Amino acid sequence: MIAVVMVSWSRNGLYRAAEDCGTRTSAYDEYGDDRHTVYSMGDNALLLLSDDHQTLAVTSDGIPDCVFDDLDVPDSVMSRFNETNSNDGMLSDSFGRFDVTWFYDGSRLYTVLTRKGLL
Secondary structure (H helix, E strand, O other): OOOOOOOOHHHOHHHHHHHHHOEEOOOOOOOOEOOEEEEEOOOOOEEEEEOOOOEEEEEEOOOOHHHHHHOOOOHHHHHHHHOOOOOOOOEEEEEOOEEEEEEEOOOOEEEEEEEOOOO
8 A cells, every 4th residue: 555645835834934924025135045935024023934845044033922823832942932041052942843943142033943854
């Protein structure tokens, strides 16, 4: 017996979070290229979604609540974000189907979410 699993690239969590939380924009073309789509999340917050929808980078003044709510980030990971300070350096964790890496420089939070596998 052979099973075929079809995955819709446009329906994964990172794509939905970018679409739900941001607005596609060309105002920040210096961040985008032919392999990424740039979204604005209001004042001083950007999302950069890879065209394969496997990676979402977020640059913001604080925790990107909308994105995290959309992805159901667990409390254990949220508490690590809340406790992060500028002396911590690069941090990482994982939850569900995602790996997350972040860095806080004292004023900006840089977050990269990567989808693990196709399912």
